Structures are given as C-alpha cells and as structure tokens.
Amino acid sequence: MERQSDMQESQSLNLEAREEPLSRADRRRSLIAVIACITVVGIGLGSSIPLLALLMERRQIPALLIGLNTAMPAIATFMLTPFIPRLLRRVPVIPFLLACVAVSALAMPCYYIFQNVWLWFPIRFVNGLAITGLFVVSEFWVNSLADEKNRGKLMGLYGTILSCGFAAGPALLYLAGADGALPFLLIGSLVLAGGVPLLIFGRGLAPSIKEKPSHGFLTFLLVAPAATLAGLIYGATETNIFNMLPIYALRSGMGEQAAAFVLTIFAAGNIAFQFPIGLIADRIDRRAVLLVCAAGGFLGILAIPFTTFSMPLFALVLFVFGGVVVGLYTVGLTLLGQRFRGADLAAANAAFVMMYSTGALVGPPLSGFAMDLWNPHGLIVAMGSLCGIYLIVAGWRYAKASPEAQGAL
Structure with missing residues (x-):
C-alpha cells in the first residue's frame, strides 16, 4: 500500500502541493523535523504541568480549582480537534505547526505575568488549543510518511522519543527550580525552539490536505x-x-x-x-x-x-x-x-x-x-x-x- 504522494514543496512557507513521492533522504529529513519538534515541545509540556501544579499548591489553591484548571487543555482538545482537518485544507501544515509552537511558547511567560489563578484558565485553554494542534498534526505527519513495511516502526519510534521527552521534563524543572521568572522563560524558549527543526528540515516535505474527509x-x-x-x-x-x-x-x-x-x-x-x-x-x-x-x-x-x-x-x-x-x-x-x-x-x-x-x-x-x-x-x-x-x-x-x-x- 503506497503512502499518499501529495506533498508540499515550496521555497517559502506558502507551500504548493508536490506531485512526486519523497526520496528516502527527504523522508528522513521530514521525519527528523516532526519528531524533533514534538519532542522539544514534549519536554516543555512535561516540565510545565508539574510547575503549574506546584505553584498553585504553594498558593494554597483549593484542590477542586487545581483540578478544574488542569482540565482546561482537555476541554480545548474537545473544541479544536473536529476542526483540524478543515483548518489543514486552508493552512499548510508547517505554518499551522509554527503558529501552535508560538502560541504555546508565549503562554509560558503569561502564566508568570498574570498571577491571578482565574486568568490561568483562559491562558491554559489557549495553550491547550496549541498543544492539541501540535499532537494531532504531528501524528498525522508521521503516519503520512510511513508505508506498510515500516508504519508500526515509525509510530513506535515517534512514541518512544516523545515519551523520553516527557520524562525529561521534570528533570528540566528540577534544574531550573520553580521560583521567579526563570522556569517560565526557559520552558517558553524551549517550546519556541521546537519550530527550528520544522524550518531547517521540514520545508517542502510536510503532507498537505486538499480534499474533504469522506467520513464524519x-x-x-x-x-x-x-x-x-x-x-x-x-x-x-x-x-x-x-x-x-x-x-x-x-x-x-x-x-x-x-x-x-x-x-x-x-x-x-x-x-x-x-x-x-x-x-x-x-x-x-x-x-x-x-x-x-x-x-x-x-x-x-x-x-x-x-x-x-x-x-x-x-x-x-x-x-x-x-x-x-x-x-x-x-x-x-x-x-x-x-x-x-x-x-x-x-x-x-x-x-x-x-x-x-x-x-x-x-x-x-x-x-x-x-x-x-x-x-x-x-x-x-x-x-x-x-x-x-x-x-x-x-x-x-x-x-x-x-x-x-x-x-x-
């Protein structure tokens, strides 16, 4: 079974669909781009979740309120995911991912600037929208690169590296500490760096969507x-x-x-x-x-x-x-x-x-x-x-x- 061969090629971020299948080298570059991006974001996410929980606990925020705040990304997932295929027909994959990276990175200093926990609800919701976009589209990208001989291997590789990124998150928080602006700036900068592999390795190699899904x-x-x-x-x-x-x-x-x-x-x-x-x-x-x-x-x-x-x-x-x-x-x-x-x-x-x-x-x-x-x-x-x-x-x-x-x- 052959992989969908409609890929994006361009010399800018307004990429046009590419007709020929990717070479083995281009497949490798494309895979490096998406996995490196989502792994860096995973490290940032793995450190930001315990950081926010710790700070709310320090401020003696009620457990119910902490739980509700933690649920905001899941609510964002429910609201965004049905519209992602439609969005990808209008916005190329790499600009979409770069926008998600930028939003998620900017959310981190916002947590520090706006200390009121009630303001953390909309911030975390918007950050959840960005994270949802990153994960849905990155998994779609990796799956699009695979053929039937290596699909399981690629998805296993993706999951393994991503899990390692999440596991590294708490270690980053341990090194940065939870005091002051430093952890927020460090995590935000790290998430923003997730866009670099997309620009270096991924341009012209991301999958594109032109048609509507045949299933609801x-x-x-x-x-x-x-x-x-x-x-x-x-x-x-x-x-x-x-x-x-x-x-x-x-x-x-x-x-x-x-x-x-x-x-x-x-x-x-x-x-x-x-x-x-x-x-x-x-x-x-x-x-x-x-x-x-x-x-x-x-x-x-x-x-x-x-x-x-x-x-x-x-x-x-x-x-x-x-x-x-x-x-x-x-x-x-x-x-x-x-x-x-x-x-x-x-x-x-x-x-x-x-x-x-x-x-x-x-x-x-x-x-x-x-x-x-x-x-x-x-x-x-x-x-x-x-x-x-x-x-x-x-x-x-x-x-x-x-x-x-x-x-x-």
Whole structure:
C-alpha cells in the first residue's frame, strides 16, 4: 500500500502541493523535523504541568480549582480537534505547526505575568488549543510518511522519543527550580525552539490536505471502532496510573517513596516497549497485536493486587503492564494510518486524540468513585472493567474480520 504522494514543496512557507513521492533522504529529513519538534515541545509540556501544579499548591489553591484548571487543555482538545482537518485544507501544515509552537511558547511567560489563578484558565485553554494542534498534526505527519513495511516502526519510534521527552521534563524543572521568572522563560524558549527543526528540515516535505474527509468525525467510532477506542482506553489507563495508582499503593500499605516510584516504573515500560511493539506490528497481523495488547493490559491490571506484598514483583508487573498497554496507542494509530489516507487520516488522528482526551477526563472520576465504594480495590475494578469491555470489542472485531481485511479494525 503506497503512502499518499501529495506533498508540499515550496521555497517559502506558502507551500504548493508536490506531485512526486519523497526520496528516502527527504523522508528522513521530514521525519527528523516532526519528531524533533514534538519532542522539544514534549519536554516543555512535561516540565510545565508539574510547575503549574506546584505553584498553585504553594498558593494554597483549593484542590477542586487545581483540578478544574488542569482540565482546561482537555476541554480545548474537545473544541479544536473536529476542526483540524478543515483548518489543514486552508493552512499548510508547517505554518499551522509554527503558529501552535508560538502560541504555546508565549503562554509560558503569561502564566508568570498574570498571577491571578482565574486568568490561568483562559491562558491554559489557549495553550491547550496549541498543544492539541501540535499532537494531532504531528501524528498525522508521521503516519503520512510511513508505508506498510515500516508504519508500526515509525509510530513506535515517534512514541518512544516523545515519551523520553516527557520524562525529561521534570528533570528540566528540577534544574531550573520553580521560583521567579526563570522556569517560565526557559520552558517558553524551549517550546519556541521546537519550530527550528520544522524550518531547517521540514520545508517542502510536510503532507498537505486538499480534499474533504469522506467520513464524519464521529463516524470513525463505527468505521474503525477498535482502533479508535484504543485511544480512549489508553487515555483512561494512563491518567489513572499517574493520578490514582500512587493513592492505591499508599492505601495498600506501601511507603510514600514506593508510591511515587510507581510512576517511574510505568513510564519506563512505556519507553521500553513502544518500538518493539511497532516492529512486531510490521511483521504480523496488526489486529492480532492490538488484541494481545488489550489482553495484556486486562491481565496486568488484575495482577496488580496480588503483587503489592513484594515491591520487586509489583515493579516487574507494572513495568510489563506499562509496556504492553501503551501498545494500544501505538498500534491503534498504526491501524488508522494503514486504513486511511489524506484528509481521512487527519480526521482519524483527530478522532483518536479526542478519544484519548475523553478517557483522560472520564477515567479518574470513575476510578475515584469506585475506590470510595471499595477501598482501595475499586481502582482495579474500574480499570479492569474498561479494559475488559475493550478486550471484548477488539476480540469481536478480530473474529469478524477476514484474514484479508487488513485494517478492518
């Protein structure tokens, strides 16, 4: 299956569609441009999120208000993602990404200049719009570069490097500190630097969209339910792990240091498994890989309560669980890229990010309610139920599709 060959070529940022396929060298330059851009932005995002949370906690902002403020990017995602394919028909990809980089970078000093927490709500909303644009379009770009021999590998590489960027964010914050204007200026400058690879490596090499999507935004849930819903399940799982699992660990008798360390273990599994899963997805039926990741996630969640008595065993299970469940994101995106092209691919990527945000919003409240009903194992019931339902959906789609129906998820 050949990659869509309509690419942008230009000598300025007003790029015209290019007719010939990219050479191997141009593909490499294009991939470097988009991955370098989103990784630098990821480092900035990975440091800005804890910075804002820390400063609000210092000022004794009520937890409810902190939570509502943290939810603003997700709200922005819901509002922007349906319109991204339409925007990309009017604005070329690189100018669009550069505008998003600039907006996100300028938001950082605004947090410092405007200290009133109520002003942080619109700032964070606008920043969320920019971040949403960056992630949806960068994933669309990487998927557009891939062919069926290397699609899983490229998506795994993208996810691995991005995860490393997020992991480096807290280290940057540790070095810069949380006092004064320095961290805001440093993070803003770093995000702004994300535009440099686009200008150096990406000009004339970004994908373009000329046509309208043939599917409505939400119809991807019906057209490719298992691939699209993979984003929702991973969004709920990842957000629950980072928000609720430390609480579960404490209530299960672990110390505070061990409870904090669980996040590092889960993130390490994310980083270690994405690329190998992508390679496997290029060699065997991707539907089967997605099904195995769903089954592994379900069994991993059920195993957690039986390992809390031993930190090494708990760490091993969580590491493998974090690595397998991230395959839902990697393989889900890979399957969408396998099935869709052009405007449909952009719309499918947008729907996938929308599902991820839905899971991130729904997951923690659902798990918190379950933990109140059954302390602490309600978390396992809630997460296991979500993964179990998804496992049924993925298994049904796998059983229904014929061996020749690649991408039928």
